[in-house]
Every structure is written in C-alpha cells, then in structure tokens.
Amino acid sequence: MSDAPHLRPDIDAVLRVRDLVVEFPMKRGRRVHAVSGISFDVARGETLGIVGESGCGKSTTGRAIMQMPRPTSGSIEFESTELTALGKRELREARTRVQMIFQDPISSLNPRRRVRDSVLDPLDIWNRGTVEERATRVDKTLEEVGIDPQRAHDSRPHEFSGGQCQRIAIARALVLDPTLIICDEPVSALDVSVQAQVLNLLEDLKAAHGLTMIFIAHDLAVVKNISDRVAVMYLGRLCEIADPDRLYDRPAHPYTRVLLDSVPVPDPSLGRATTAITGEPPSPISPPTGCRFHPRCPAVDERCRVEVPEMTEIEPGHHVACHHPLVTPVTISS
C-alpha cells in the first residue's frame, strides 16, 4: 500500500496489520479514538517492540490482534489468514497460535487453582495428545521456564513470587506451541533483578522455539534490549519504526527524542537532562488535527496542524511520520 511504505512485502511475515482502527463508543455519539489507522508487519522469528505513553493505544493494538475486541476496521493477516473475517469457531482455533502474556502475573492466574492445572488447561481444552503426553508436555514446559513441576502441582499462585507467576504465565502461553506471543508489559510489575531474569528467559525461549513476539512496554531500555524492530506510538498513531540501534541512536521523530531524553540514566556523572517536554498527551476523545503530536512538539508549524504526516523512509529500514524529521533524509539510490 502506498500509504504504508514501512511494510515489507518481501519478508516471511507472520503478521501483517493494515490500517488498524479501534474506536470505543461513548455517550452522546462521541468516540474514543484508541488506534487510528496503523500498519505494521512482523517477520517470522522477529520481536517487534511497541513503545509509547499510557493511552497511546499500544495495549489496544495488542488486543485487537487477538480480536479482543474486534477492531473497528482494518486488516489483520496472521499466517495468511485474515483474522477479522473469521467466525467464532475458526477464531478460537486461530487463537491457539497467538498467545498473550499480561502485566500483572498474579492476577492473570486463577488464585483458586493449582498452577500446574492452569498450565495444563489449554491442552485439555484442545484435546492435545493423550493424558500422559499432556502431563509430560506440561512438566517439560514448566522446567523450561524454571519452575519445579512438583511444586506447581501442589501450589496455588499466592505461594509463588511475582517473577515466578510470570514464568508460569509464560509456560501457559507456550504449552500450545504458538507461533506468535504478544507480551503486554510483561516485566513492568517486577523488581529489576527479576525483570532481567524474565527478559533473558524470553530471549532463550524465542531462540529455542523460533517464536515471533510483539513486546509492548513503556520502558524504552527494556524494549531496546529485547526487540529486533521498534515502533513508537503516540495517541493512536505510529510515529516511527526502525531497528532499535538505529532508532535509539538517531531518533527522527521529535516525540521519540522526547521519550529518550526523559529516561533517567543510572549514572550521576552524566548529569541530569532537563525536562524536554511539558504537559501530557491530549485526550483521545478529540485528538488534535494534523499531526497528533503537534500541540506538544517543539518543531511545530502550520502544516503540522493541518496535514497528517505520512510514513516516509529516511534511511534504509527507518521510517518516520513527521513533516520535520530530526534526521535529514538521505536519497536512497539503488
């Protein structure tokens, strides 16, 4: 599509999202514009990181892929199947290949059930293999995420720490052997020492199972660490997408720059960055015209207020939606 030059037609894409729109109705005919026409693709074995502030639509995007709820419009093509066109039964079947991991590990497990049963459930529901095969598979998966299967057999979620519960949630997501895992803020509720364990575990599992991942988080350093490609969202739109080393070295969207400048650096000798931006994102009920970032942008001009910026490639694999990108565009000659 012409308006989405950042889509890569020549890759083996597990997921292709085009013009995704998610709106929630409100009273008096008003609507929350949670996601307003975003497109992206995820190659097999790739981790796409999605960053942005609360309310930017990053979680809504993740859930829209799962069709929870179904998007207002747009196309979501998962392994050549159009998910938005599927009926209830086919969708249930398709969802076994897309799994989700959530932010709060303790409340994403049923507190009244033994955790091994929670991990076994998906296999029982889908009748995978014999009873013995299921048991072996569950124990193997639990061991892989670093949980003692015997303890999981006897214990309920409250007997585990937050980090362990997140490992259990990961095991439950893995047990059906999915193609794509959508992680929505999977480490933001964890202590830093445990956060590193879980991030390393996700990297290992991705390599061992050839997983494709979407990693949604607000922590830019965490997203850089785990992603092969990073998309920055602001108020329901995509601002910028590139591989992490490039994006973090040479942010082209003023908003990406602001986000990066706001991250506190654990090194007092570097001094303190002064606040790069004031105010907070406006309401998604009546988003600004033109570029949605324009009311807070230091480089704003008349065009930004009127015209929605299109995604443009400013260097190979680095796309930005801004009328005045921070990096001068280089002409790409073949």
Place this chain on the structure above:
Amino acid sequence: MTSLQTDGRVADGRLLTVEDLRTTFATERGPVCAVDGVSLTLDRGQALGIVGESGSGKTVLSRSIMGLLPSTARREGNIWFGDQDLLGPNAPDMSRLWGREMSMVFQNPMVSLNPVMRIGEQIAEPLRIHLGMSRRDAKATAIRLLRDVRIPEPDRRVDQYPHELSGGMRQRVMIAIALACGPTLLFADEPTTALDVTVQAQILELIAEQRAERNMSVVLVTHDLGVVAGHTDVIAVMYGGRLVEIAPTKVLFSQMRMPYTEALLQSIPRLDQKSHTRLNAIPGRPPDLHDPPRGCAFAPRCAFVRDRCREEAPPLATAENPDHKFACWYPVGSPEYHETKERISAGLEIGSTS
C-alpha cells in the same frame, strides 16, 4: 552545627539522625524484622535516596521514621529529628510533626486521594488543621500551591475531583498536599512508579525545584537506580532489611563496593547498550524475612560468595571515603573478588568453546 530558627526549626545542619533502628512486625508466622539495625543521617536541604527491591525494608524504614506503622509494629533504636527524640520517653505527638515538619508523597495517587472530595479541600485540610487557617485563606493558598506544582488553570482545577485529573496531575496534587504546611523533610515513596517516563521526569524535576526553593530535605524511596542517580546527594542501598551500602551518590556509582549494588546496576537494561545485550540477572529472589539467612542476606544470590559469608553477617565497614560504608566481607575490588571474577570469566570461556 545545628542552628535553630526562632520557631524551633532546624535551619541548617543535621536534621535527622537514625541510630540502630529495628522495626519488627508481629505476624502469624512469628516476628519479622523488616528494618534491622539501620543508622543514617540527613542534613537540611539534602536529598537521600533509599534503594532496594520489594521487601528490602525501604518503605518500612521511611514509615518508621514518620511513625506511620500499624499497631503490630515495634520500633527500637533512636530517631532524632532536630533535637527531638522520636522514640524516647518524651517523644513528641507525631501528629504535631506531620504536615508541618515532615510529610509523605505516596506511590499511588489514585488510592491516596479521597475520591469524593474536591482537590482544593484536600489541600486545604492540612492548612486548616495544622496551621489554623481560615477557609478562605486555605483555599487561596491551595490555588497558590497548585500553581507551584505547575497545574494549569489552578482556579478551575481547585474545584475538581481526583477522577477528573490524569495520573501525573494527581501526583502533582499529592505533592501540593505534602508541601502545603512547608515541611522540612519530605518523603517520596516511589513517587513516579505509576507514571509515564515523560511525566516521571517532570515530577522529579518538580520535587528538585521545590527542595531547592524551600531548603527542604528529601528522602526518595525507589527501586530504580536511574531515578536516584540524578536526584540525590546520598544513596542508601537496602537488602533484606539491612543497610548494605551507603555513600554520596557520585562515590557510590564510581566506587561501589557491595556486590549487590553492582549486580543491581548491571541487571538494568541501559539505553546505551546494543539491542539483545545479555542482561546480568541476579539469580534467585530476595530472602524470606520470616527465615532470614544466618550470614549475609545476599549470600544465597551472590556470585562472589565464600564460606564466611554464609556463617557471619558482615558489619558496615568504612571505605576510603569516610562517608562511604558497605557491608561485605569480600567487596568489589578485594583480592577475593578479583579471584572469583577471573574464575567466572575463565569458566564462561570454557563453556563457550565446548
């Protein structure tokens, strides 16, 4: 030296002295020592960062100083606030200190604000109770405070309810309430954990600004070493209820001695690292305070552990810089540390070639 203003407040010098503080909770499973022999001092205008993971005792420490603990808690040791002994026989009524002398900004502004009370009234309440202001003066002061914490249109906002404000705005209101009676000591317990990075930067900047303007002391309690690095003069690292390292901020980051502090710093993903850099996770998890390890609490997770660490808890020792203290038998830089480090890297090389 400590000099007193006419109103009895500490104008300069030592504001807070904590000596060998122990806070114990009576629980069904027996007593839990959440703060175990912590000593530290804080001068007027200084900012202290207390860093630790969940369960390290950082929150209990700040609440112990403020006297905001449940009835199951017992405090031992000494806490001096100026020349008042907060744990002694003539301890002052804490409610006389709250607001006016010390106040706290809590982590979750949605839970801490009263949802059915206008924010103006919530800011005015301490002004009326502690300073005896009239309703009208209190409201005028509330508007001024909202302006101080950079809330746009304070005249309109003052009559709004918490649900009408964003998370960042609510945290600004919390700060306005805490600042209302002009405290000399402000506790901020994970003040930015629930907020976005851009808002976090603004809130930290705001606290720093108010601290400078009011010559106020600040205790910043957080799990994030990045947050304290830019906003404190001194950092205290806690683990398992104990102080394991304390130093001026720059000294701590340039010469850290405690392997736990080092491990904590190395486990954080950094913006200046390449993507997919393997993180140095700390194995295991923090100790169960119902059954704390006999020796050093960090020993079960420490890469540099030796037999002595499991047997004997290391005392706080002084480093080259007299303001720098750490609790470790084989600190970063010691011969034993280097030996272990070499062994680990040799082991890794063998592992990678096989």
